[in-house]
Amino acid sequence: MTPRERINAVIHFRKPDMLPWIENFYDETVVKWFREGLHADEITVIEWVISARDGLLLLNWPAVLGFDPYSYFGCQNLFGCYVPIDVGPIPRFKRKIIRENEHYVEMMTETGAVAKRFKSAKYTWYNMPMFVSFPVKDKKTWEEYKKRLNPEDPRRYPKDWHRDDYIKVFENYHAGNTVLTFTGFYGFGAQLMGIENFNVLYYKDRELMEDMAKHWEYFTIGTIKDAVETLKDRIDMIYWWEDMAEKHGPCISPKIFKEVFLPHYKNVTNFLKKNNIDRILVDSDGNINPILDLFVEAGLTGLWPLEVGSGMNAIDIRKRYGNKFFLIGNLDKREIVKGGESMMREIDSKVPVLKELGGYIPCLDHLVPVEFTFERFKEYCQYLKKYL
Amino acid sequence: MGSSEELFEKISLTLSSLEGSEKLKDLIHEALAHKIQITDIIEKGLRKGLEEVGKRYEAGEYFLSELLFSASMMNDAMDVLTPYFKGVEFKRKGTIVLGTVKGDIHDIGKNIFKMFAQASGFEVHDLGVDVDTQKFIEKLKDTKAEILALSALLTTTRNEMKVIIDALVQNGIRDKVKVLLGGNAVDNKFAEEIGADAAAGDAVEGVEICKEWAGEKQ
Numbered sequence: 001m002t003p004r005e006r007i008n009a010v011i012h013f014r015k016p017d018m019l020p021w022i023e024n025f026y027d028e029t030v031v032k033w034f035r036e037g038l039h040a041d042e043i044t045v046i047e048w049v050i051s052a053r054d055g056l057l058l059l060n061w062p063a064v065l066g067f068d069p070y071s072y073f074g075c076q077n078l079f080g081c082y083v084p085i086d087v088g089p090i091p092r093f094k095r096k097i098i099r100e101n102e103h104y105v106e107m108m109t110e111t112g113a114v115a116k117r118f119k120s121a122k123y124t125w126y127n128m129p130m131f132v133s134f135p136v137k138d139k140k141t142w143e144e145y146k147k148r149l150n151p152e153d154p155r156r157y158p159k160d161w162h163r164d165d166y167i168k169v170f171e172n173y174h175a176g177n178t179v180l181t182f183t184g185f186y187g188f189g190a191q192l193m194g195i196e197n198f199n200v201l202y203y204k205d206r207e208l209m210e211d212m213a214k215h216w217e218y219f220t221i222g223t224i225k226d227a228v229e230t231l232k233d234r235i236d237m238i239y240w241w242e243d244m245a246e247k248h249g250p251c252i253s254p255k256i257f258k259e260v261f262l263p264h265y266k267n268v269t270n271f272l273k274k275n276n277i278d279r280i281l282v283d284s285d286g287n288i289n290p291i292l293d294l295f296v297e298a299g300l301t302g303l304w305p306l307e308v309g310s311g312m313n314a315i316d317i318r319k320r321y322g323n324k325f326f327l328i329g330n331l332d333k334r335e336i337v338k339g340g341e342s343m344m345r346e347i348d349s350k351v352p353v354l355k356e357l358g359g360y361i362p363c364l365d366h367l368v369p370v371e372f373t374f375e376r377f378k379e380y381c382q383y384l385k386k387y388l
Numbered sequence: 389m390g391s392s393e394e395l396f397e398k399i400s401l402t403l404s405s406l407e408g409s410e411k412l413k414d415l416i417h418e419a420l421a422h423k424i425q426i427t428d429i430i431e432k433g434l435r436k437g438l439e440e441v442g443k444r445y446e447a448g449e450y451f452l453s454e455l456l457f458s459a460s461m462m463n464d465a466m467d468v469l470t471p472y473f474k475g476v477e478f479k480r481k482g483t484i485v486l487g488t489v490k491g492d493i494h495d496i497g498k499n500i501f502k503m504f505a506q507a508s509g510f511e512v513h514d515l516g517v518d519v520d521t522q523k524f525i526e527k528l529k530d531t532k533a534e535i536l537a538l539s540a541l542l543t544t545t546r547n548e549m550k551v552i553i554d555a556l557v558q559n560g561i562r563d564k565v566k567v568l569l570g571g572n573a574v575d576n577k578f579a580e581e582i583g584a585d586a587a588a589g590d591a592v593e594g595v596e597i598c599k600e601w602a603g604e605k606q
Contacts, residue, residue, distance in 0.1 A: 103518075104493075116493060118518075128542070130493040130517070196496060199453040200460055203406060246452060247572060248590045253451040290448060309575065371543060 002174035003076050008236055011177075011279050011302060011326040013359045019351075019388040021075045022328055022363040026370060030069050033374040070176075073381050078304070078328070078363075080176025081169070083227045083235060086156045087182045087220070089148035093135070106132060111191065112145070136192040139208050145192065146215055151222025163230045170234035177236040180227065182220055184282070185213050185261040186244040186252060195251065202256045209260055217264040221271050233276035240300065245286025247310045257294050269299025279326065285366065287311045296324050305329035305365045312365070314350065318357050326359040333364045339376045344383055351387045362387070395419050396432040399465075403437030404444070406457055409464035416468045426469055426476050431509070434465055438507045442592040455592070459503045480511045482602040483533035485524060487515035488571075489548035494541040497571055501537065501591035508595050510535075510602075521548070521555045528556075528565055535598055537568045538584075546573040550582040566601050570594050 001009065001017045009016040030038070070077050092110035099106045106116045112135030117128070136142045170178050183191070189198040189212055201209040228235065244251050269280055281302035282288075282295065287310040288303070295303075306312040306329040314330035335346040347362075354360035362384060368377065395418065402412045419429050441458040444450040450458075484505055488498050495517050505512050513527055528536060536556070540546040549569055556562040569579050569587040579587035585601075588594030 118491075118493070130495070195452075196456055200457040202453060203408070203457040204460075246590070248445070249448060249451050251452040253453055256453060290451075369543060 003176050004080065004174045004178070004236065007076065007080075007177045007361065010359060010361050011237065013323050013326070015358070019355055020361055021384060021388055022078050022361050023070075023073070023075045024078050024363075024367045025069050026367050029368050029370045029372060030067065032370055033377070036374040038374050073377075074385070075381075076176040079179045079181065079239065080236075081173045081178045083178070083180040083224075083231065084158050085180075085223060085227055087223050089145070090150070090153050090155050091148065111135065113191070113194075131194060134192060134194040134197065136212075137197070139205070139211075142192075142208060142212060149215065149219045151219050151225075156223050157226065161226075166227075167231065167234065170231050178231075178234060179237050179239050180224060180231075180235045180277075181239040181241065182224065184240050184242040184244070185216055185264055186257075187242045188216050189213075190243075190251075199251055202252070202260065206260075213260055213264050217267055220268055225271075228272065228275045228277065235277050236279060237302070238272060238277060238280040240280060240282045242282055242284045243286075244284050245288045245291070245310070247287055249287050249289070250291045251286075254291050254294055257291055262294060262298055265298035265300070273299065281326075281328070285310065292317070292321065292325075296321065300325075302326045302328065305363065307365045308332035309334060309365075314360060315353055315357075318354065318359070323359055326361075327354070328361045329363045329365045330354075331362060331364050333366060333369055333371075336364060336380050337369070337371050337376060339379050343376075343380055347380075347384055347387065351384065355387060392419075392422070392424055392428070393432075395422070395424065396428070396436070399429065399433030400437035400440065403434060403458060403461055403465075404440035406441075406454060406461070409461050412461050412465050413468050416465050420468075420472065426472050427478060429469065430478075430507075434462060435507055435509070438462055438504065442504060442595065445590075445592050446596075455500060459500060462503060462507055479509065481509040481599065482535060483511045483513070483531050484535040484537050484598060485513045485515065485527045485531060485533045486537045486539070487519035487524060488517040488539045488541075489545055489552065490518055490520055491548055492540050492542055492545035493517045494571075495539070497541070497591055498539040501539070501570060501588075501594050504591055504595045505537075505598060508599060510595075510598060521552050524552055525555055525559050525561070528561060529559075533565065535566050535568060535601060537570060537594065537598075540569075540571040540573050543573045546571070546578065549574070549584065553583050568594055568597055 003020060006016040006018065006020040010020060089111055093108055093112040095110050096108050097105055098108055098114055100119065103119060104116055105119050106114055109115055113131050114133040115129035116132045136145050189209070193201065250257065272278070272280060279302060280300050281304055282300050283304055285305065285307050289311065301324070303317070303325050306314050306327060308330060309332070312330060314327045317325060317327060330350060332346050335342045351362050395415065399412065399415045399419070402415060416429060419433070438458060441450060441454065445455055486498060486502055488495055502512050502514050513531055513533065515523055515527060524536060538549050538552060540549060553562070553567060556565065556567070567584040569584050570591070574587045576587045579585070586597050588597055
């Protein structure tokens with residue numbers, strides 16, 4: 001089997017010839033490993049860039065260009081091959097420094113938020129910015145912002161969007177899975193209004209929250225339509241970013257989810273399913289247990305990263321929900337990073353059980369953090385591989 | 389028009405049922421018009437309502453949205469009451485020095501904790517975010533606070549908490565202050581490792597721990 005076939009087998013609850021293994025690395029972790037003796041054959045350049053994932057998450061990330069940790073360690077990236085469409089605001093806001101002093105800099109991001117960050121810090125990603133203002137504050141600013149969320153804008157697709165060529169690319173890709181990524185109804189609202197403002201919107205201006213969700217559905221389906229109808233199930237997996245929970249539970253209550261978001265989730269997942277795409281992975285940190293029943297109803301079928309520190313337990317979810325979710329993650333990074341007995345205990349207690357139950361791909365319960373030394377990560381790789 | 393007790397009940401219920409700031413402010417004005425003592429409005433009305441919100445949050449009936457909205461309602465109510473504070477004696481449960489540790493500029497959780505702690509009767513000295521160790525020490529000495537509440541979102545910055553605890557020892561005040569940790573990056577295991585007294589899973593739990601330390605709970 002190719003890596004892609006293995007991943008597809010597992011997420012469809014079929015037996016692979018060997019268990020695939022997925023990780024995602026903070027580039028910063030890899031940069032640190034270079035300092036600790038990681039020898040890459042070819043390191044062309046390391047650059048600090050503003051990453052525009054989905055156009056809606058703008059952070060300073062150091063990008064290691066010219067080194068591929070996935071092939072080096074023998075794991076797969078969660079995102080093998082992307083559908084290259086732009087689901088961010090068009091036009092982007094002009095990135096500029098709003099104010100700065102000797103310690104901090106406040107910067108207008110391309111999504112229109114103002115992010116405050118340290119001017120210099122040991123780890124840039126780990127000192128991630130604090131957003132101090134957001135582009136959408138009320139109905140008026142939302143109506144303005146909406147103009148940038150036009151699904152018909154031709155710039156959403158690459159200039160070389162020739163359907164047959166892309167079909168070939170997606171058919172011939174085997175190094176990992178093929179993915180279409182977009183931001184969900186909570187994630188987009190929290191990005192545009194800020195967590196504190198968006199979380200109380202249901203109580204302060206429910207009509208606005210409903211209009212935002214309605215437009216996001218129209219925008220999402222409208223934007224991905226051509227790609228989805230062209231590529232269909234050549235797209236192995238949808239990556240649906242939400243980050244909608246904290247340790248205690250979901251940021252919004254199941255009641256708000258059901259009343260405001262659920263109908264829109266269903267419309268998007270039904271559209272995908274009509275096009276033979278039914279592997280829909282939600283990325284949410286935190287404790288999403290109280291909202292899992294509604295995820296099932298919404299048509300979502302996969303979960304990552306299943307943070308142990310927030311009370312997520314993959315074995316428990318498999319027992320409660322059967323094959324309703326394929327699962328990726330749930331290896332407690334806090335235990336794995338300790339190495340030795342702690343690391344082995346964590347892997348031994350989960351991977352063989354979940355491998356047997358099926359529908360599970362081992363992975364840390366988030367990206368590989370900078371706390372990992374190069375040696376500890378190699379130790380983890382070696383031990384995990386005995387179960388693959 | 390009802391009795392004072394009925395009015396307190398209405399204030400409490402309006403807050404705990406999240407009926408909105410306008411209704412709550414109307415009830416506060418009504419109470420003020422009836423010359424009800426501000427301390428009673430706060431303690432028998434608002435505080436009781438907020439405690440009910442905390443209970444529902446801990447029980448999994450309310451979530452972050454509800455917590456934030458109740459905080460926003462509470463702030464609106466306090467805006468109405470603040471002009472009447474002059475000369476009013478508040479009974480304090482204790483004093484807390486609060487801040488996000490050096491290297492970390494995140495404050496959502498810290499701010500929710502602050503609001504619930506104040507509403508529960510604690511005097512809170514909030515030093516803000518990215519706070520130097522020395523600033524915590526100075527404020528603890530100034531205020532003679534019994535509780536130091538430290539917040540960190542990030543796993544890298546949580547190590548600053550150990551630096552602060554070591555500084556408490558060096559300054560000879562470790563035994564005079566309880567140290568509470570909060571934030572996504574901490575748990576009780578970590579608290580034990582670095583010599584803190586407790587870690588809170590969320591802001592509401594944090595306030596409950598402070599109440600226990602203040603001897604309020606059985």
